[in-house]
Amino acid sequence: MSTDLLNDESCGLRERKKRETRRALNLAALDLVEERGFAAVTTEEIAARAGVSARTFFNYFPSKEAAVIGTTAEELEAYAAALEEDVEGESPLESLRRILAGMLAPASIDRELRARRRRILLGEPSLAPALVGNNIRIENALTGALERRLGVEPGASLEARLTVAVAIAAVRACIEHQQNGGSGRLERNIDQAFDRIAAGLR
Amino acid sequence: MSTDLLNDESCGLRERKKRETRRALNLAALDLVEERGFAAVTTEEIAARAGVSARTFFNYFPSKEAAVIGTTAEELEAYAAALEEDVEGESPLESLRRILAGMLAPASIDRELRARRRRILLGEPSLAPALVGNNIRIENALTGALERRLGVEPGASLEARLTVAVAIAAVRACIEHQQNGGSGRLERNIDQAFDRIAAGLR
DNA sequence: CGCCGAAAATGCAGTCACTGCAAAATTGCA
DNA sequence: TGCAATTTTGCAGTGACTGCATTTTCGGCG
Missing domain, CATH: 1.10.357.10 (Tetracycline Repressor, domain 2)
Structure with a gap:
């Protein structure tokens, strides 16, 4: 293990990518809600804009609301x-x-x-x-x-x-x-x- | 509409029946949640126990939660x-x-x-x-x-x-x-x- | 580099909350 | 009693959310 200081907290690429995905989902949700309003946005659309599958959405957030709010x-x-x-x-x-x-x-x-x-x-x-x-x-x-x-x-x-x-x-x-x-x-x-x-x- | 006494309460049979139905739904919801827990109860079951159709449930409460809480x-x-x-x-x-x-x-x-x-x-x-x-x-x-x-x-x-x-x-x-x-x-x-x-x- | 175990992403099928719509039943009133 | 308004209901559909099995990706190790 010669690599520790690479990043702030999450050394692994795995952890970093998860964080990115989470953030991408949150931003996508905010974008879409801003455009069309909360009710007119589906979780599938949020997932699509974030570049993940519809199922993966629910690996990150337990509900559509949580994705928009996005408190970590x-x-x-x-x-x-x-x-x-x-x-x-x-x-x-x-x-x-x-x-x-x-x-x-x-x-x-x-x-x-x-x-x-x-x-x-x-x-x-x-x-x-x-x-x-x-x-x-x-x-x-x-x-x-x-x-x-x-x-x-x-x-x-x-x-x-x-x-x-x-x-x-x-x-x-x-x-x-x-x-x-x-x-x-x-x-x-x-x-x-x-x-x-x-x-x-x- | 020249209603004076109607708008009060318990006057019309119609109004009274609506109130009864609302109450019946709330009580049914409480019963079932007590028996099985909130997640294991469906709106259809609540409606059935209250003696109304599944569709009518949503004429009285906007959500399953609201039916259990039941604040009027x-x-x-x-x-x-x-x-x-x-x-x-x-x-x-x-x-x-x-x-x-x-x-x-x-x-x-x-x-x-x-x-x-x-x-x-x-x-x-x-x-x-x-x-x-x-x-x-x-x-x-x-x-x-x-x-x-x-x-x-x-x-x-x-x-x-x-x-x-x-x-x-x-x-x-x-x-x-x-x-x-x-x-x-x-x-x-x-x-x-x-x-x-x-x-x-x- | 190539392989392996773990973790994550995905696809699929299913349940259920909730909605709009139109037909049918019920009620209040003249 | 009959008409009009209100309520109930059935039907069909959308979409959130879940469990499960499969596939892909990642990290470590020889």
Whole structure:
């Protein structure tokens, strides 16, 4: 084994190709949904555009919705790791604000992809149930991370799960507010929402 | 149509029968899911047990999940009305605590049915996405009601939606905590959760 | 390089959720 | 009782999703 440093993480060509296929399927799904809308796209078409067979599609994603949403386990782990890290002078809620806002904001590298994703996903009301369903995965990952950060046993106290759930709900509420033509810019509203939560709701 | 009494409830035989059918389908779905589990039940079986054709099933519910969950528009309206009512010395969050806890607690009349529902729905992890999807409906109904209570234009301020979303998230977190074998009784945890939210999270 | 075991891709057949459409049954009302 | 509206139902079709057997591809090893 003289080859280790070739790639970032996945040395094997096999792993890299799987990642590429997964990404290709996700991008194909986004393309097609953008063109025709979620309902008018079939999994066969997504597979075809990604260059794989119809059957292979379901080796990568358990449903059409999942392919469009495309959240990977790696992303979840990354966010969890970010939350687990105890930043100086930052409360759990503040960390969550930073991390969740970062999930929405088009970031350095994937700038245009993130913005595209956000636009397409939020523009499809029929995807809303699947999106909140996907939030369960995020919530579980972040809850585990926060429990580790707080040094409590998994499921021992309500605190970690409550904080994460409320934070995610706050972001969701802001997005919903936005979609209903609500006032204010998204980032600003998220800041306000977290401020209110920190101050205590009535 | 000069209907005045008809649009109420339980007036026309037609309306009453529709309600019975809806209820029969919901109960049949609960029965079968309890017996065999959600995945092993078909919509045809539900329809058969309820005494209607397979096609008619989809005149009442848009999906198998919806039939099992069975939340009716009337229930939503009732909860919304309860929230809209301004109770002396009760903040919006306190009203939400009372109403949402009431949704879970086996109440006077439907005592055993409510408990059954809760047991079956929460015992089926595969229904979790559908359940949180259903929460969107509840959130929208309650948000509208709270906006009316506060006297603001729909969607004008973030406050109403944020409060409702956070309250629902709190209850969900407690349920999730419960299912993961967390400590404490559900009612008590919900009380604690709302207390924390009122005091401000960190 | 060529072979082998493992993993992944594919093809095929089947089940079932869900839909549109048109005919048939049922109900409310004059 | 008869008419019009509403509801039920049957039928045929689409497409998501699954299990299984087969084939292809990949990675390692002599």
